[in-house]
Structure formats: structure tokens, C-alpha cells
Amino acid sequence: MARFWAKQLANMAITLFAVSFLVFVLNELSPGDVVRKIIGPYATQDQVERVTQQMGLDRPVLVRYFEWMGNALRGDFGQSLIYKRPVAEVLWDRLGNTLLLAGVCFAIIVPFSVFLGVLAGMRERSWIDRSVSVFSSVCASIPEFAMGVFLLAIFVVGLGWLPGASPLRSGDGWPIWTQLVLPAMVVVLYDSGYLIAMIRTSMVEVMRQPFIRTAVLKGMDFKSVVLRHALRNALIAPFTVILLQINYLVAGLVVVEMVFAYPGFGRMMLEAALAKDIAVIEAGTLVAVFVTMMTQIVGDLGYRALDPRIRL
Amino acid sequence: MTDVLRLENVSIEYTNRKGTMRIVDDVSFHIAPGEALGLVGESGCGKSTLALAAMRYLPRGMRVSKGRILFDGADLATLDDAALRRIRGNRVAMVYQDPMSSLNPVITIGRQLVEVPLLHGETDARKAHERAVRMLHEVRLPDPERMMTRYPHELSGGQQQRVVIAMALMAEPALLIMDEPTTGLDVTIEAAILDLVRELRRRFGTAILFISHNLGTVARICDKIGVLYAGRLVETGPIRSVFGTPAHPYTNGLLAALPRIEAGRTAAPLRPIAGTLQAADRARTGCAFAPRCSFAVPALCEAAPVPLVPADGAGQLARCARLDVVAAAVRGERHAAHGARLAGDEADAPVLLSVRDLSKRYPVGGGLSGGVKGEVRALTDVTLEARARRTLAIVGESGSGKSTLAKVLSGLTEASAGEARLGDFDLGATGIDKRPQDLKRRIQMVFQNPDSTLNPSHTVEHAVMRPLRLLRGLSRSAAKAEAARLLEKVRLPAEMLRRMPHQLSGGQRQRVALARAFAGDPQLVLADEPVSALDVSVQAAIVNLLADLQAASGIALVLISHDLALVRHMADTVAVMYLGRIVEYGPADAVFAPPWHPYTAALLAAVPRPDPDAPEPSIILAGSMPSPLEEMKGCPFASRCPRRIDGLCDTTPPPVRTPAAGHDIACHLDLDTLPATL
Numbered sequence: 008m009a010r011f012w013a014k015q016l017a018n019m020a021i022t023l024f025a026v027s028f029l030v031f032v033l034n035e036l037s038p039g040d041v042v043r044k045i046i047g048p049y050a051t052q053d054q055v056e057r058v059t060q061q062m063g064l065d066r067p068v069l070v071r072y073f074e075w076m077g078n079a080l081r082g083d084f085g086q087s088l089i090y091k092r093p094v095a096e097v098l099w100d101r102l103g104n105t106l107l108l109a110g111v112c113f114a115i116i117v118p119f120s121v122f123l124g125v126l127a128g129m130r131e132r133s134w135i136d137r138s139v140s141v142f143s144s145v146c147a148s149i150p151e152f153a154m155g156v157f158l159l160a161i162f163v164v165g166l167g168w169l170p171g172a173s174p175l176r177s178g179d180g181w182p183i184w185t186q187l188v189l190p191a192m193v194v195v196l197y198d199s200g201y202l203i204a205m206i207r208t209s210m211v212e213v214m215r216q217p218f219i220r221t222a223v224l225k226g227m228d229f230k231s232v233v234l235r236h237a238l239r240n241a242l243i244a245p246f247t248v249i250l251l252q253i254n255y256l257v258a259g260l261v262v263v264e265m266v267f268a269y270p271g272f273g274r275m276m277l278e279a280a281l282a283k284d285i286a287v288i289e290a291g292t293l294v295a296v297f298v299t300m301m302t303q304i305v306g307d308l309g310y311r312a313l314d315p316r317i318r319l
Numbered sequence: 320m321t322d323v324l325r326l327e328n329v330s331i332e333y334t335n336r337k338g339t340m341r342i343v344d345d346v347s348f349h350i351a352p353g354e355a356l357g358l359v360g361e362s363g364c365g366k367s368t369l370a371l372a373a374m375r376y377l378p379r380g381m382r383v384s385k386g387r388i389l390f391d392g393a394d395l396a397t398l399d400d401a402a403l404r405r406i407r408g409n410r411v412a413m414v415y416q417d418p419m420s421s422l423n424p425v426i427t428i429g430r431q432l433v434e435v436p437l438l439h440g441e442t443d444a445r446k447a448h449e450r451a452v453r454m455l456h457e458v459r460l461p462d463p464e465r466m467m468t469r470y471p472h473e474l475s476g477g478q479q480q481r482v483v484i485a486m487a488l489m490a491e492p493a494l495l496i497m498d499e500p501t502t503g504l505d506v507t508i509e510a511a512i513l514d515l516v517r518e519l520r521r522r523f524g525t526a527i528l529f530i531s532h533n534l535g536t537v538a539r540i541c542d543k544i545g546v547l548y549a550g551r552l553v554e555t556g557p558i559r560s561v562f563g564t565p566a567h568p569y570t571n572g573l574l575a576a577l578p579r580i581e582a583g584r585t586a587a588p589l590r591p592i593a594g595t596l597q598a599a600d601r602a603r604t605g606c607a608f609a610p611r612c613s614f615a616v617p618a619l620c621e622a623a624p625v626p627l628v629p630a631d632g633a634g635q636l637a638r639c640a641r642l643d644v645v646a647a648a649v650r651g652e653r654h655a656a657h658g659a660r661l662a663g664d665e666a667d668a669p670v671l672l673s674v675r676d677l678s679k680r681y682p683v684g685g686g687l688s689g690g691v692k693g694e695v696r697a698l699t700d701v702t703l704e705a706r707a708r709r710t711l712a713i714v715g716e717s718g719s720g721k722s723t724l725a726k727v728l729s730g731l732t733e734a735s736a737g738e739a740r741l742g743d744f745d746l747g748a749t750g751i752d753k754r755p756q757d758l759k760r761r762i763q764m765v766f767q768n769p770d771s772t773l774n775p776s777h778t779v780e781h782a783v784m785r786p787l788r789l790l791r792g793l794s795r796s797a798a799k800a801e802a803a804r805l806l807e808k809v810r811l812p813a814e815m816l817r818r819m820p821h822q823l824s825g826g827q828r829q830r831v832a833l834a835r836a837f838a839g840d841p842q843l844v845l846a847d848e849p850v851s852a853l854d855v856s857v858q859a860a861i862v863n864l865l866a867d868l869q870a871a872s873g874i875a876l877v878l879i880s881h882d883l884a885l886v887r888h889m890a891d892t893v894a895v896m897y898l899g900r901i902v903e904y905g906p907a908d909a910v911f912a913p914p915w916h917p918y919t920a921a922l923l924a925a926v927p928r929p930d931p932d933a934p935e936p937s938i939i940l941a942g943s944m945p946s947p948l949e950e951m952k953g954c955p956f957a958s959r960c961p962r963r964i965d966g967l968c969d970t971t972p973p974p975v976r977t978p979a980a981g982h983d984i985a986c987h988l989d990l991d992t993l994p995a996t997l
């Protein structure tokens with residue numbers, strides 16, 4: 008077990024380092040001048056050069072990279088250009104918002120999809136199976152954007168039950184939780200559609216296995232067969248995919264955040280990338296990579312817990 | 320006393336979009352308490368369907384369309400779910416083929432066993448646990464307490480099947496249904512499982528419905544037998560009557576098609592049953608076997624349903640309209656002397672392939688972190704010869720190294736040491752990529768599963784023409800003509816040329832594979848379990864064909880097989896392998912006659928003979944083959960050998976004993992103390 012952790016930690020350190028370096032260099036190579044963006048298109052060449060010098064941007068990439076890394080290691084991620092605040096502040100702010108939404112979604116998506124997927128897969132081609140399959144493929148095939156607009160039309164424009172934007176400020180008379188409902192609904196429907204289909208397929212496969220027959224012919228009732236013998240086996244294959252949803256929920260909700268003006272992590276990254284705000288991009292990337300790698304480790308451990316055939 | 324299980328005129332139909340098919344037609348039988356009935360038949364005869372019907376667990380689309388199935392006198396069809404659950408696992412339990420997939424991979428053995436009593440009235444978990452441990456002990460598994468905490472994948476195939484049997488016996492059922500319980504297991508493991516079933520039957524008095532395609536295993540277990548063909552019971556009766564005086568032409572055919580281990584290389588050729596079972600045969604009004612039967616007379620056999628009528632033996636019934644004619648013909652045949660095949664002398668059989676001290680080792684890595692953990696010794700110092708016109712058989716259980724040897728010879732992998740000479744080439748050092756076209760032509764393979772070499776999207780003609788063009792460089796038209804000739808040689812009608820592989824039966828596909836193998840006019844043919852995927856009645860025809868092709872072309876045949884009866888029938892020379900080494904080698908007549916190497920003796924004893932009066936095997940090997948990763952200091956067989964000399968066998972490599980010139984036995988036992996009886 009100690010070896011496992013040592014290996015994972017080393018792995019993570021190397022990956023984080025490599026990714027941060029890559030991002031730094033790529034950012035350098037991509038077109039667009041940061042200084043111009045900051046001081047505006049009408050500044051003179053003189054001014055541009057002075058600011059460049061002030062910001063130390065005339066020094067070689069490597070020097071700047073290691074300087075940045077030195078600071079980062081001490082917990083100082085620098086100053087954001089677009090938000091004009093320390094990166095750490097912006098980051099934790101946005102990450103907190105995103106984690107709130109992601110947490111709510113994840114807590115709904117997993118039980119919801121497992122329940123429906125298992126229900127559909129346990130009796131292949133039954134009417135439950137057919138209805139669930141239709142529901143899941145409809146959900147998974149509507150783009151998030153379209154789904155967002157569609158739900159806005161119903162609940163905001165039509166019924167007026169929910170706010171149309173979710174800036175997470177309680178000023179406009181909508182309590183914070185009401186602002187979470189619509190974004191969460193879009194994410195849950197879209198993402199569950201996909202997961203339900205996965206879990207259903209896996210469940211169908213498991214129910215065809217001879218050991219299910221063994222369980223039935225022991226004299227076990229159907230419910231126990233499903234819960235005791237099928238469920239755990241049916242979760243093995245989709246397990247990694249379920250965990251991948253965490254990555255998606257943390258870093259991939261850009262569309263939903265844009266549609267609902269939600270101040271989240273994905274939107275922050277988009278804005279930073281457009282403005283070439285390297286400090287924010289770097290810090291955000293590291294967070295995203297960290298989350299990905301953590302879910303991978305959790306996935307590995309969970310996988311092993313689920314399936315005794317896999318050894319550490 | 321009421322019968323435990325009673326089937327009355329049961330028919331089972333399968334319905335799908337294409338229509339309705341009768342899987343089982345008018346089958347009746349009964350099993351009294353403590354009785355064992357064997358159901359035999361080839362694939363598609365409906366035997367497994369009957370087993371599932373007896374559990375009222377038919378697959379989707381199938382239903383009992385006629386008749387009744389009574390369990391303990393109660394009609395299964397009238398029982399509700401709860402009543403059914405009280406019977407399943409409690410009064411009737413099932414043991415399946417492929418034990419690995421019958422056990423839940425993520426739950427410990429213990430929990431799976433304990434479930435049974437807890438489902439059937441036991442409330443005390445501790446008592447259930449004790450019972451499970453006791454049952455594991457009954458099925459002779461080592462260290463039952465520890466076994467309870469293990470997962471299925473940690474056990475060997477034989478151990479898994481013991482667990483399944485223990486699970487079935489947990490509630491001491493009145494009836495045990497065993498569906499091909501030993502198929503896929505090695506012959507020594509099979510013998511041990513069959514021995515266990517006999518023993519448990521004696522102790523618990525459980526009635527058994529034993530389903531198998533293997534007449535030998537049925538003979539070892541059952542008192543009564545039912546022979547199924549195309550969903551109909553064609554013959555039934557006490558096992559001695561049916562095996563002794565088979566009445567139905569199909570039963571006769573099955574028994575005549577089986578190679579016998581008692582017979583020699585010079586015995587008569589096998590007598591195959593003509594043709595194969597066609598789907599349309601099931602729908603026949605008259606006898607379903609008529610298209611394949613040499614006694615068929617349309618007026619008698621095909622006009623009306625043929626009833627089961629009493630035959631010669633006591634309690635023996637057969638579904639045949641011409642029993643008297645058949646009986647007379649069979650009696651006549653038994654007396655007629657068969658033209659025995661002649662074994663030629665050595666002069667016309669030059670050594671073609673000469674293998675010397677061939678070894679193959681694979682390094683095994685220690686997972687992702689890299690580093691070599693150890694070596695698998697797949698082959699160690701293998702020495703043997705294959706002669707033209709002769710058959711060399713390599714026998715041994717899975718893991719014995721016989722497949723690795725085939726891989727080296729066919730070039731799929733290269734040897735680590737030693738050589739395998741064929742003419743100027745060292746096959747051991749020449750992987751397939753390095754082999755010139757001509758060498759490839761000279762060595763051909765035939766596999767257990769012909770599908771692996773037949774492209775499903777090309778016609779038979781294309782498949783046979785390819786090697787002709789590639790290996791013999793024939794022009795298109797010449798290859799076409801030659802393909803037609805080859806098809807004739809493997810006795811397939813010319814219209815097969817335009818068929819796709821999936822339109823052929825298993826036997827026909829294997830014929831196409833043979834045609835391909837012989838297309839390049841080879842010198843050496845490696846046949847890896849060439850008939851073990853085929854039904855008995857089809858096997859015989861392929862075996863005979865292979866012998867004819869060999870006689871006509873003069874090839875050296877290397878036969879790799881676990882089936883000792885088949886080897887006895889085909890081989891001139893036999894190499895017995897264990898854990899990558901040859902433990903006994905010599906002319907077939909010498910290897911199959913005493914004295915034997917202790918492992919050869921165990922293998923021979925384990926072969927299930929289709930004879931209910933065959934003595935019970937006295938040697939039952941315990942355990943399974945050790946891992947080839949372990950360094951072997953002494954005799955490879957030491958861990959399982961019943962004759963092991965402690966302190967010698969496990970430390971010192973055995974010397975080679977030579978009972979006769981050319982016959983080698985690697986064993987510490989002196990010649991006169993080697994096993995001489997089975």
C-alpha cells in the first residue's frame with residue numbers, strides 16, 4: 008500500500024510539473040500580446056516596452072517559468088490581470104462556486120443513474136427498460152445549451168418559478184438555492200442520460216451471466232438476486248466512467264455556466280484563456296489536473312474494492 | 320414411493336420472430352429417489368433444455384408446450400413463485416458446466432455457500448457457516464475454513480467445481496441436476512470429480528440427473544440412461560442393457576464411432592455416422608434420424624411417428640420401427656472381422672522432424688513498475704522425432720507444454736534453447752516471419768476451432784484457393800481446378816465451394832480446414848485438438864479422413880490432444896508431457912502397455928470408459944499442476960505423484976529408464992516397480 012501511494016504521489020508531482028511547464032510555453036507561443044491587452048490599443052510603443060519591462064516579460068521564458076514556480080510552491084500564484092485580484096482569491100472563489108454546483112449534481116446524478124440503469128437493465132426489453140432507454144437517449148442527445156434554453160423557456164419565461172440567471176448573489180430577490188436549480192437540472196439530465204445508458208448495458212450483461220442463474224436456482228427471490236448478486240458486478244465496468252464525471256463537473260461546465268451566467272471555474276478559465284491571463288490559467292490548470300489525478304487514484308482504489316480480481 | 324422427478328410427454332418449443340421450433344419432443348422419463356439417470360446426446364439434442372425445464376427455468380422464448388413435469392409429485396407448472404423458490408436450491412439443486420462463470424466473482428465462496436441454508440429456513444448464521452465448512456470438507460477441499468474467505472478466481476477449475484457441488488449439496492437436495500459438470504476440465508480432474516460424485520451419492524442417497532455428451536462419464540455415474548436425438552428420446556433403459564446391447568441405430572452408431580482406449584493402432588477404422596443433424600429434421604413426422612440411418616425404409620420410418628417400443632434388454636425401450644432388422648445386422652457385424660490396418664515398418668518412415676533439447680522460457684515482469692520477476696519454464700529439454708507417414712501424439716493436461724511446443728514448431732514463438740530440425744531448417748530458431756515460403760508450405764496447422772483460420776466473409780473456394788496461389792504459386796484457373804479436387808479429397812460436395820463458412824456445420828468447416836492444410840502439399844501437419852470441438856458422430860469421420868489423407872500424402876502428423884482414446888487410435892509414437900517436460904516417450908503400443916510412468920498410469924486410469932462395468936480407477940490424482948514459475952529441482956510430477964519417494968523425487972532429477980529400445984520413462988522407480996496395473 009505504501010508503495011502504491013509513493014508511486015501515485017511521484018506520478019502526480021511529475022505530471023503537475025510537466026503540465027504547468029507545457030501550459031507556460033504554449034501560452035508564450037500563442038499569438039496575442041498581453042501588455043497590449045492590459046494597457047489598451049492606443050498606448051505608444053514606448054509605454055508598451057516600459058510595462059513589459061516592469062512586468063519582467065522581456066526576460067527568457069525559462070527564467071520566468073521557474074520564478075513563477077518558485078512562488079507557486081510557496082502558495083503565491085501571483086496577480087490576475089483581468090480580475091485585478093490575487094489569483095488565489097479568484098480561484099478559491101470560483102472553485103467554491105463550482106464545487107457547490109458539482110457537488111449537488113454529483114449527489115443527484117450517481118444515485119439517480121444507478122437506480123434507473125439497474126432498473127432498466129435487470130429485465131432486458133421489459134417496458135421499464137424501454138421507457139428508461141428512451142428517456143436516457145433523449146437526455147443524452149440534447150446539447151446542454153439547447154436543454155438550458157429549453158428549461159429557461161419553461162421555468163423562467165413560462166412559469167416564472169425560477170430566476171433566469173445565477174450570479175449567486177441574493178440581491179435580485181431570488182435566494183441562492185433557487186439559482187442553483189436550473190443549472191443543476193440541465194447538468195443532471197444531460198449527464199445522467201449518458202450514465203444511465205452505460206449502467207443499463209452493464210447490468211444487462213451481468214444479468215446474462217451464469218452466476219445469476221446460480222443465484223436464482225438457489226431459491227433466491229428476484230429482488231435479492233439483483234441487490235446481492237448483480238448490483239456490485241454491474242457497477243464494476245461503469246465505475247471509472249462515473250468518476251470521470253467529477254472531472255467533467257469541475258472543469259467542463261463551461262456551457263452551462265455561460266448560459267446561466269454562473270460564476271464558476273469553467274467560465275473563469277475561458278475568460279482567462281481569452282485574455283491570456285497566464286497566472287490564472289496556470290493555477291486553474293493545476294487545479295484541474297490535480298482533480299483529474301485524484302479521481303483517478305480514488306477510481307483505482309474503488310475499483311479494487313469493488314472487484315477482488317484486481318490486486319494492488 | 321413417488322418419483323423425485325417425472326416427465327410425462329414433455330414438449331418444449333422455442334418461438335422467435337422467425338417462427339416456432341420444437342426443441343424437445345414428447346420426452347418422458349422418471350427418476351426414483353436415489354437413482355441416477357444419464358441423458359446423453361450431441362449438441363442440439365435438447366438435453367440442457369430439459370435440465371432447465373426441470374428447474375422451471377427455461378430461457379426467454381421457450382415454453383413447455385405439452386406434457387407435465389412433476390417434482391415430488393407436484394406439477395411444476397402449477398407452482399407459484401414462492402413455492403418454486405422453496406424447491407430450488409433446497410429440494411433440487413444444479414451443478415453447471417463452466418464452474419468459473421457459475422460463481423459470483425465478487426463474493427467470497429463462504430458467503431455464496433451460506434446463502435443457501437439462510438434462504439431455506441436456517442436462521443442461525445453460525446450454524447450455516449459451520450454447515451458450509453463441513454460441506455467444503457465433504458467435497459474434499461483442503462483447508463475449508465480458509466476456503467470460505469476466498470474468491471472464485473483464486474481457485475483452480477477443479478476446486479471451483481467442487482465448490483459448486485458443495486453449494487448444490489448444502490441443503491441435501493433430493494435431486495441433483497448436473498449439466499456437463501466435467502466438460503472443460505482436465506481428465507485427471509474429471510476423474511476426481513466423478514469419483515467425488517459417486518462417493519457423495521453413496522453417502523447422501525441423492526438422485527441425480529446427469530447430462531453429458533460423453534458416454535464414458537455417464538457410464539461411471541448412472542444406473543439408467545436416456546439417449547436423445549433431435550429433441551426426442553430415441554433409447555432408454557438400464558445402463559448395462561443400453562451399453563451392452565444398444566438397440567437404436569443412433570446409439571449403435573455413437574458407440575461404434577468412439578475410439579476405444581483398449582483397441583490398438585491397428586484396430587479397425589472408426590465407423591462414423593453419416594451426415595449431420597439438420598434443423599429440418601426436428602420437424603419430421605417420422606423418425607428424425609432417418610436421413611442418417613442406413614436402415615431407413617421410408618414406408619416404415621417416415622410416414623408416421625415412430626413410438627418407443629420394448630427392445631431386447633430388460634426395461635430397454637427404443638424409438639425405432641425396424642428393431643429386429645437392426646439387431647440382426649448389429650449381431651452379424653460384431654462377428655465379422657474388420658480389416659485391420661497395417662502398421663508399416665520403419666523403412667518407409669524416414670525421420671522428418673527431429674527435436675533436440677528444446678526449451679522455452681518466458682520472462683515474467685513484475686507489473687507496471689517493471690523488473691523481471693521470474694521465468695515461466697514452458698518447455699524444458701524436449702526431445703522427440705516425427706516420421707513421415709507416422710503420427711506422433713503429444714498428450715498431457717493443460718499446462719503440460721504441448722501447446723507451447725506446437726507454437727514453437729509452427730513459428731508463432733521461438734525456442735530459447737535446443738533445436739527442432741526439419742531438413743535444413745531449425746524451426747526453433749526460425750519464427751514465422753523468417754520462414755521462406757517453401758518452409759511455410761511444408762508445415763501446416765489444423766486447429767481445434769476451424770473458425771480461427773476461416774475468414775467469415777470469404778467463400779470456401781476463396782479459402783482453399785489462397786494457399787494454393789500463395790504457397791504453390793498456381794495460376795487462378797489452375798488453383799480453381801485444384802480447389803475442386805481438394806474438396807473432393809476431403810469428401811465435401813463441389814457446391815460447397817460457393818458457400819460461406821457460417822453456412823457450414825462444424826464438421827464441414829473442419830473439412831475445409833483440412834483441405835486448406837493439405838493444399839500446399841505439406842510434409843508436416845500439426846493438428847492441435849483437431850476434433851475436440853466436434854460431436855462424437857462427426858469426430859469419427861474427421862479422424863478417418865485425417866488418416867486417409869495421411870496415407871495418401873505420406874505426411875508426418877503431430878497430433879496434440881488430451882483425448883487418450885483418440886491418441887490410442889491414431890498414434891504410432893506418443894510423448895507424455897508434464898509441466899513442460901517429456902516424462903514418457905515411445906512407440907504407442909509400449910506407452911499404452913505397462914510398465915507406465917506414474918503420470919501416464921494416472922492419465923490412463925482417469926479416462927472415462929464407455930463401459931458401466933469398467934473398474935473404478937484406483938489412482939486418483941489430487942491437487943493440480945504446480946506453477947511453471949517454480950524452480951523444479953527433482954521430478955516435475957513429485958507434488959502429485961502417488962509413488963513419490965520422499966527425499967529423492969523432490970530433490971534429484973529422475974533418471975531415464977528404458978524398458979525397451981526407444982521407450983523412455985523418466986522416473987526414480989526401478990523398471991520392475993513402475994506401475995503395472997491401473
Ligand code: SF4
Binds near residue numbers: 614
Ligand atoms: S425408425 Fe427407421 S430410420 Fe429411424 S432409426 Fe429406426 S430404422 Fe433408422
Ligand code: SF4
Binds near residue numbers: 917958962985
Ligand atoms: S520420479 Fe518420483 S515423483 Fe517422479 S514420477 Fe517417479 S516416483 Fe513419481
